[in-house]
């Protein structure tokens with residue numbers, strides 16, 4: 347394990363930001379700290395970096411007890427949402443900064459900066475000032491700068507949070523590819539479940555200062571430990587007392603023993619999918635279908651239908667869990 351977080355607690359006054367958190371972060375992987383705003387993700391990341399101290403508990407980095415080490419001694423790279431570059435220095439000098447203060451030989455610095463700018467696809471912008479870069483390019487420069495000193499771990503706090511949706515998505519793909527090239531142990535904070543599911547090898551779900559679940563994207567999505575994780579990771583709907591994903595439900599026009607009857611009250615097209623709301627008794631149940639599935643059923647608002655959990659889903663992930671079960 348690269349980072350061991352053991353029984354870490356942190357209060358701000360009376361407020362408990364982290365409540366006895368323990369997490370093992372594996373070497374060489376991309377781990378996301380995912381959860382709603384205010385849940386404690388950034389606080390945990392800052393404690394790993396040494397920018398904040400825990401009230402109790404221990405942090406180990408690569409087998410070394412780092413709990414009392416200064417940030418400089420932990421050998422971590424850090425990138426924030428709003429990256430503070432040296433405005434008067436070129437992109438190349440910004441990337442070189444950490445190596446210059448470590449007094450590395452000039453040739454070595456030149457070579458390393460060249461390599462890093464290639465890695466983040468900014469070679470042609472080496473001589474520009476940070477103000478002449480786009481937001482996405484600036485964050486790539488920040489990553490190159492953090493990687494320059496060959497950190498043991500790279501810590502990213504919502505690194506793409508301030509960028510627009512399209513650039514975010516591009517940088518997400520880019521981060522994944524970059525990580526596949528350099529394999530540095532990386533921990534990144536996000537409140538965006540899609541970002542975590544797409545990019546991370548492992549996800550730690552944090553809510554109200556506690557770890558709700560740790561697992562791969564598939565494990566979390568297919569076998570959420572509780573209702574909070576299930577709701578946070580994707581859309582849900584209730585069928586009777588079951589909490590299920592809308593795309594795991596089926597609409598049938600004929601009767602089946604495991605289906606319940608209802609009437610369609612609303613049909614909405616959202617991109618490539620059709621969202622159908624069915625009143626099952628008093629309960630509105632949301633079912634999502636592909637456009638073709640929906641068209642082949644020849645249904646409209648007012649149609650009588652049957653709803654059931656798709657049999658292959660019920661077979662692979664077992665019975666949907668009871669509402670409120672933990």
Ligand SMILES: Nc1ncnc2c1ncn2[C@@H]1O[C@H](COP(=O)(O)OP(=O)(O)OP(=O)(O)O)[C@@H](O)[C@H]1O
Nearest residue numbers: 358363381382383384385386387388389390535537
């Ligand atoms: N220096 C501080 N002083 C007082 N309260 C703080 C301080 N830092 C964080 N908090 C509080 O601790 C809680 C957790 O904050 P944290 O930034 O870790 O959450 P988060 O999960 O990263 O959320 P976000 O995505 O909004 O940053 C919040 O309620 C926040 O207000």
